[in-house]
Amino acid sequence: MNLPEKFTENEITQLEALVQSNVGLDFAALPLTGRALPKTIDKNSCTLKQGRLVELLKAYQRLVRVLPEPNRDLAIPMLRLGLHSALQIAAMKEKEFCTLVEPITSEDPAIAPRIHKKALLKRSRMVVQYMDVMQNNEPHVKAARV
Secondary structure: OOEEEEEEEEEEEEHOOOOOOOOOOOOOOOOOOOOOOOOOOOOOOOOOHHHHHHHHHHHHHHHHHHHHHHHHHHHHHHOOOOOOHHHHEEEEEEHHHHHHHHHHHHHOOOHHHHHHHHHHHHHHHHHHHHHHHHHHOOHHHHHOOO
């Protein structure tokens, strides 16, 4: 599978430096809303425009959230492979995903199927949430409320 290039190597390298300079920060829990960076981030090592940096951090965060705790260091290599979200991973067949990430998961080949399974679970939860919102916004549901 040929994945689209979402981020350049330079951008990913700058993100890597930013992550290393903010070691104590939990990127999975970082509030990234809108186009503004949280003030807790030390961005001195990064020359990217703020909007692009936030986009890159959101992609990194999406990957960190789908990776098991001891393997969160795989997020940067996954970005380099063109991966950027659980939905993108879940859209792939497990074998296809495992083949794609094999070079970065060769030390523990069992991790790739676990990542894929977690991505499928995340997608399932998102679909349920989406359907709940859609159904609760139907005109007949609004009219039935007392």
